Amino acid sequence: MTLSPWWIAQDRVDIVSKRLGLEKWMREYLKSCKRVLDVTFPVRMDDGSVRMFSGCRVQHNLARGPAKGGIRFHPSVTLDDVKALAMGMTWKCAVMGIPYGGAKGGVACDPKKLSLGELERLTRRYTSEIAFLIGPDKDIPAPDVNTNAQVMAWVMDTYSENVGYSAPGVVTGKPIEIGGSEGRREATARGCAVSIQLACDAVGLNLPGARVAIQGHGNVGGILHRLLHEAGARVVAVADSQGAIMNPQGIDPVKLARHEKVKGTVAHFPGAKPISGDALFSVDCDIFVPAALENQLTGARARRLKARIVAEGANGPTMPEADKILAGKGVFIIPDILCNAGGVTVSYFEWVQDIQSYFWDENEVNENLERIMRRAFEAVAARAKKESVNMRTAAYMLAIERVARAIAIRGIYP
Secondary structure, rough: OOOOOHHHHHHHHHHHHHHHOOOHHHHHHHHOOOEEEEEEEEEOOOOOOEEEEEEEEEEOOOOOOOEEEEEOEEEEEOOOHHHHHHHHHHHHHHHHHHOOOOOOEOOOOOOHHOOHHHHHHHHHHHHHHOOOOOOOOOOOEEEOOOOOOHHHHHHHHHHHHHHHOHHHHHHOOOOOHOOOOOOOOOOHHHHHHHHHHHHHHHHHHOOOEEEEEEOOOOOOOHHHHHHHHHOOOEEEEEEEEEEEEEEEOOHHHHHHHHHHHHHHHOOOOOOOEEEEEHHHHHHOOOOOEOOOOOEEOHHHHHOOOOOOOEEOOOOOOOHHHHHHHHHHOOOEEEEEHHHHHHHHHHHHHHHHHHHHOOOOOOOHHHHHHHHHHHHHHHHHHHHHHHHOOOOHHHHHHHHHHHHHHHHHHHOOOO
């Protein structure tokens, strides 16, 4: 039976909330989304035809600040997925101590099959549909799966034209030329790298020489590959949506990046042998990084996994059954709401810079990111030790407790 991502997210909150002793009404509050907007809109295609697209924007909880969360363009976007991701953003911001609530949005489409003009028109029309929900003080979108700085520029420009003035703070992850932040593109991967180093310290593993397998080779997995290589780790296997490759001696990130630029995939890289995407989960490695989509690490794959550390670069990559299996094997899991929170952390920095119209250099961004990642990791590890629970449960306990406290302090209006 395939479990709904939204059911999984709600069930996890229920379990942790009961452990924290929260009242029933508070548990129900935390399991619910504040706002859900479902939209259907037309887009004129290059051949003159008009095609209908569906999308949504979900705000889960605003108790700790304005909503924050990415926009994804993917054929499999569903409302259940987006609601679960919005809830995850609430916990991610809370565990990092960032004053945001959680949101997420998406459009069901395959951007790889759209021209640049079609993609721009789709983005601008979707932005117009959700414009009354977003804003620098209300809901700040960011890039997610299949969206990037250019897409954020279109969102920012469309919103700005509608309100009548330039509003760079309405999105993060945009180009530096229009208010973006230094270090934002690498932020999620850099935060993952910091978390991996801290996890290695916790389990007594030397990162230099450690063998790593990475599922997903985009803005998270691809950049993380380079960062780990620079730290002395040996990336022995990588995969993207079109193929997977392995080389026990290590895969050079610079040469692979050149190959990807030409071929558009890691597949057929001459410096490694091809393997199946499923075989990636059986590769001999010390660290496994799921940095693709949700629900990739199933129970069956968890049984085959040989890693000592799982670093969740993607949102929700591990199924509940896999969680239990990995815990039984003594695998150290860095949960997604901690491991990949570097992106939202630097998004927060970008938003602050936009509001102040005062921008930081890249060193300052990276130093602050590492400081906050370390602080969050240490807080979660301390909670795990105190409660005798794993890192995921500890992270959720910390996050849910912080959000529940904010709700209680603010009170119920009217």
